[in-house]
Amino acid sequence: MQALSPATSTNLEFLLARRRRVNRVAPSQMIIRSAYRYDSANAASSANGSRADWQASCAILASKVVSQQDTEKTGEITAVNGHRTLDLVPIDNLPKPLTISDLAPAPMHGSTLRVAYQGVPGAYSEAAAGKAYPECEAIPCDQFEVAFQAVELWIADRAVLPVENSLGGSIHRNYDLLLRHRLHIVGEVQLPVHHCLLALPGARKEYLTRVISHPQALAQCEHTLTKLGLNVAREAVDDTAGAAEFVANNKLLDTGAIASARAAELYGLNILADGIQDDSSNVTRFVLLAREPIIPRTDRPFKTSIVFAHDKGTSVLFKVLSAFAFRNISLTKIESRPHRNRPIRLVNDENVGTAKHFEYLFYVDFEASMAESRAQNALAEVQEFTSFLRVLGSYPMDMTPWSPSRED
Numbered sequence: 001m002q003a004l005s006p007a008t009s010t011n012l013e014f015l016l017a018r019r020r021r022v023n024r025v026a027p028s029q030m031i032i033r034s035a036y037r038y039d040s041a042n043a044a045s046s047a048n049g050s051r052a053d054w055q056a057s058c059a060i061l062a063s064k065v066v067s068q069q070d071t072e073k074t075g076e077i078t079a080v081n082g083h084r085t086l087d088l089v090p091i092d093n094l095p096k097p098l099t100i101s102d103l104a105p106a107p108m109h110g111s112t113l114r115v116a117y118q119g120v121p122g123a124y125s126e127a128a129a130g131k132a133y134p135e136c137e138a139i140p141c142d143q144f145e146v147a148f149q150a151v152e153l154w155i156a157d158r159a160v161l162p163v164e165n166s167l168g169g170s171i172h173r174n175y176d177l178l179l180r181h182r183l184h185i186v187g188e189v190q191l192p193v194h195h196c197l198l199a200l201p202g203a204r205k206e207y208l209t210r211v212i213s214h215p216q217a218l219a220q221c222e223h224t225l226t227k228l229g230l231n232v233a234r235e236a237v238d239d240t241a242g243a244a245e246f247v248a249n250n251k252l253l254d255t256g257a258i259a260s261a262r263a264a265e266l267y268g269l270n271i272l273a274d275g276i277q278d279d280s281s282n283v284t285r286f287v288l289l290a291r292e293p294i295i296p297r298t299d300r301p302f303k304t305s306i307v308f309a310h311d312k313g314t315s316v317l318f319k320v321l322s323a324f325a326f327r328n329i330s331l332t333k334i335e336s337r338p339h340r341n342r343p344i345r346l347v348n349d350e351n352v353g354t355a356k357h358f359e360y361l362f363y364v365d366f367e368a369s370m371a372e373s374r375a376q377n378a379l380a381e382v383q384e385f386t387s388f389l390r391v392l393g394s395y396p397m398d399m400t401p402w403s404p405s406r407e408d
């Protein structure tokens with residue numbers, strides 16, 4: 001994993017130290033457990049409001065989360081990413097997904113921006129990469145973890161990662177990965193997701209015995225599938241386009257795939273039903289990740305994403321949220337995830353004893369730029385209540401007006 005540079009190592013500690021002076025908060029009140037020492041040389045350059053200053057404010061305050069090699073494996077349908085040639089359409093020239101074993105450091109490449117995404121061509125994540133960076137080269141990866149590593153190892157410049165869907169809710173796994181890795185959120189993309197039921201030419205809806213897709217896509221189409229009379233087995237695979245590819249490669253006449261119209265085209269499948277998401281305004285939000293943070297601005301709407309933990313019970317959450325409320329900063333998302341390193345504690349009211357107490361990390365998105373003093377003040381306050389705080393990124397909001405037109 002890429003080490004933090006000295007510039008980033010001064011981190012939010014410096015920025016908040018400045019705010020602390022302004023706010024006259026005693027140093028003892030700051031509960032910072034920084035893995036990195038305050039560095040006066042860097043601080044001096046940061047004081048000029050430079051890029052280093054911002055990088056400093058984005059870096060990690062204190063991480064108790066150890067990077068773990070994810071051992072979860074795809075399971076049964078590994079052939080999804082096999083890319084064998086299909087008789088119906090030549091798909092030889094599609095890029096092959098990266099696997100863990102492909103991840104060796106690569107030489108610097110040319111000027112085309114490379115964007116890593118999880119899935120195979122035709123996946124919605126590929127479309128999200130194209131929406132964010134229209135001229136980019138989209139690099140398919142077989143796992144989310146690989147997409148992160150592709151950026152960390154300079155194989156790709158950005159990774160695009162789905163984090164929430166208007167019907168299915170949060171994609172929890174990606175929240176965990178955001179914390180485990182050291183990449184910065186530099187943008188977001190909201191993508192209308194228009195699902196189709198795909199099958200081999202000649203296959204009929206009545207004869208399908210199972211429908212396969214990404215679990216989120218299955219969840220987003222649950223009611224419509226039932227309405228279509230498809231009370232058949234539903235099986236989860238790694239990504240929607242991979243499901244289409246699997247059906248095509250294995251010539252499965254009894255299996256339908258939920259995926260995009262583009263996936264139908266790429267893998268030579270027919271569209272048996274179009275627009276099968278349970279709500280026509282189905283939207284997935286993706287975040288764009290990079291090795292370096294961007295410099296936050298105030299000339300357009302920005303969002304900031306943070307993650308924090310505390311060890312003082314639930315009243316802390318109220319205090320943290322009020323730090324934003326008092327400054328009229330709107331929260332757009334709050335998500336909690338178990339604190340894996342400290343999953344459970346046994347305490348009573350005096351913090352000793354028997355009651356079960358689960359520990360959580362909280363992810364919060366709020367509508368303000370880290371260039372705004374109200375956001376900096378809010379975070380300075382949040383830091384006083386929390387034992388761990390990290391700014392995941394401050395980035396322009398996707399302000400594209402929603403339209404029900406298909407984007408896939």
Ligand SMILES: O=C(O)C(=O)C[C@]1(C(=O)O)C=C[C@@H](O)C=C1
Binds near residue numbers: 119
């Ligand atoms: O499988 C894909 O096509 C993806 O890009 C993944 C994903 C997801 O993880 O939510 C993205 C958008 C849709 O909501 C369904 C699936």
